[in-house]
Amino acid sequence: MKLRDSPSACPSLWRSLRCPAAELRLDLVLASGQTFRWWESSPGAWTGVMGGRVWTLRQDRDRLWYTVYGEEEEDERPAEAAKLDSAEMDQILRDYFQLDVGLRGLYRTWGAADPLFQSVAKDFPGVRVLRQDPVECLLSFICTSNNHISRITTMIERLCCAFGRRLCCLDARPVHAFPSLSALTGVDAEARLRALGFGYRAKFVSGSARAVAEGLGAEGLRQLRAVPYAEARRVLCALPGVGTKVADCVCLMALDKAEAVPVDTHVWHIARQRYGAALGGRSLTPRAHQQIGDFFRGLWGPRAGWAQAVLFCADLRKGQELAGSRERAWGGRGRGNHRDGPH
Template sequence: MRLRTASGTCPRLWRALPCPPAELRLDLVLPSGQAFRWRESSPGAWTGVLAGRVWTLRQERDRLWYTVYGEEEEDGRPTGAAKPHSAETDQILRDYFQLDVGLQALYRTWGAADPLFREVADDFPGVRVLRQDPVECLLSFICTSNNHISRITAMIERLCQAFGRRLCCLDGQPFHAFPSLSALTGADAEAQLRALGFGYRAKFVSGSARAVAEGIGAEGLCRLRAAPYAEARRVLCALPGVGTKVADCVCLMALDKAEAVPVDTHVWRIARQRYGAALGGKSLTPRAHQEIGDFFRGLWGSHAGWAQAVLFCADLRKGQEPAGSRDQNWEGCGQDSCRDGPR
């Protein structure tokens, strides 16, 4: 397996991990709105940035193949070859996709508890929750309020190009690392973000970057992985632009809180219309968030957030909701219950 790019970078080294489609489907997970740094660079191949490196991933039968590109030289020329792969790069992918979690067993457990889950499970195998860098996940999801996936992806790309370190260029497209906290805490960071089209979110991105940098730091954010779910959510909700839904997204997708169920109007509608749950009254209040999360945790168990990710994927692919509804997963917070919107 070889891939040559127009820039001259030719990754000669590919490495494979054992990973059947029932445990991971790249085509379902990577474009589902969990992360915003991946694109389908050719049929079946996904290229993106992970852990400060540029990767291409693809699946063949029961193997997950990957290559990692070398960084540019100081004069801007590509190194011309992939970086050597090793047990370290294997572990980065295993950690990112949480491959130590047996997904097929979870599907069986959820299906036994929930007939509605059984209806979609066979058509949507391998939907996993990613384990992302907490800083990147936090600042990315602040950008999701009142937004849709394609626009969020473009915003994150502009953010990385403006503030992140350049890694390499493939097929004429430059790739950049996600910005460090320090890069986003300068006096003119908010103005720069507004110029990049972030609107009111510019204040929240720069404000949260500054609050984390001056408070618990990136290391402290990572340490929330070991904290109880309620404590992690409380710390996150104290940050500028972070409400209950965004906090739950970060808890689920970066802080190892598999029980976190991000709730917006879309999830609320699923709970009420498909499950007949009389939850939340007439508006999506903090109490409603808690009740709906508790309902799904009671139904699906300790990995309730993972089960919800499968249903989201099913909605997206089957078109069960109006056009663009999956994007509305990031639009539907009522102002009475979340601090993610404009003020």
């Protein structure tokens, strides 16, 4: 199957919805370590997996263009992957990018409250938080501890190829769905993950998949969207390999907790050095996590996690320019610290 990278080349296969660049910048959002399933398939075109389907997205002036690929074995696809009409596809995109949230107004509010945000954000419009599948987000961010985006992306690709259902093949590249919980709970799952290069993370990925499958289930995990932030974080932190930071990433990017502020050593240093906030002691304890999150929630308001996403993206771009491929991931530590262990 050929990639459909240009609406002008095959207009009947493309649809669009109105979305100004100030509300969404694909290049900033899809490459900023929130998700690891998208790649730039040609200049300005992003191809990836969303909702069990393969999409290519483009932006043109104030339109977001998209095309969706059919599965190779359409008779064998699960019921939830049945063919969608255009309104349903539009809604999937709106939900994934949370396009009902007006970003420009939020930027103005955050800039008025925080001069540092205002000085940075002018060069980084359209950075918004994705609303991802909770299972995929959870297991992906377990892989981010002490890691960087290039390596995480490779690990997630191996995970999907080994355990996920094949969706289609684009320009000789096979594309797979994210694995189901049941696919990752087999007795040999941890050993297979170790063989794929997951190291100590293998037991946490398979262990959390098993814990969710035997406990809440995928639907129960999704229903954490309806409980208070503190309760959702408490439930997540009880899972293997999930500490406060990874839990906050999942709360923010999958469970509708816009106030969640993922804190790593880098964010801690920003709070202390750029904002003069004397928070935390000699180490980044759970109490320090709470204090730093509360500080930013007090500064930026109820969508503090979204504001941090903008600064994180700006910092990541600067880091990429300085250090090439050694990017810092949302769930990983700052560059230069590679001590093993979950957090």
